[in-house]
Amino acid sequence: MKDYCCEEMEYHATFSCDVHHHPFDCPDQLIYVDKDNEAYGLIIHDGGSSAITIKFCPWCSSKLK
Ligand SMILES: [Zn+2]
Numbered sequence: 001m002k003d004y005c006c007e008e009m010e011y012h013a014t015f016s017c018d019v020h021h022h023p024f025d026c027p028d029q030l031i032y033v034d035k036d037n038e039a040y041g042l043i044i045h046d047g048g049s050s051a052i053t054i055k056f057c058p059w060c061s062s063k064l065k
């Protein structure tokens with residue numbers, strides 16, 4: 001299990017919705033975790049599957065690794 005920089009990041013990175021099976025379909029899902037690349041993205045809810053890769057935590061501004 002990975003350590004997260006803060007509670008907010010842990011909450012959003014581990015968030016899973018019962019209603020929406022795909023993270024991009026869920027309006028409550030803010031963070032997309034790319035487990036293969038160990039990268040984090042900010043989901044853009046435009047109906048597609050785009051995300052902006054982020055290098056720093058939006059909540060506590062720690063560098064993401
Ligand atoms: Zn953080």
Ligand SMILES: [Zn+2]
Binds near residue numbers: 017018020025026028
């Ligand atoms: Zn949902």
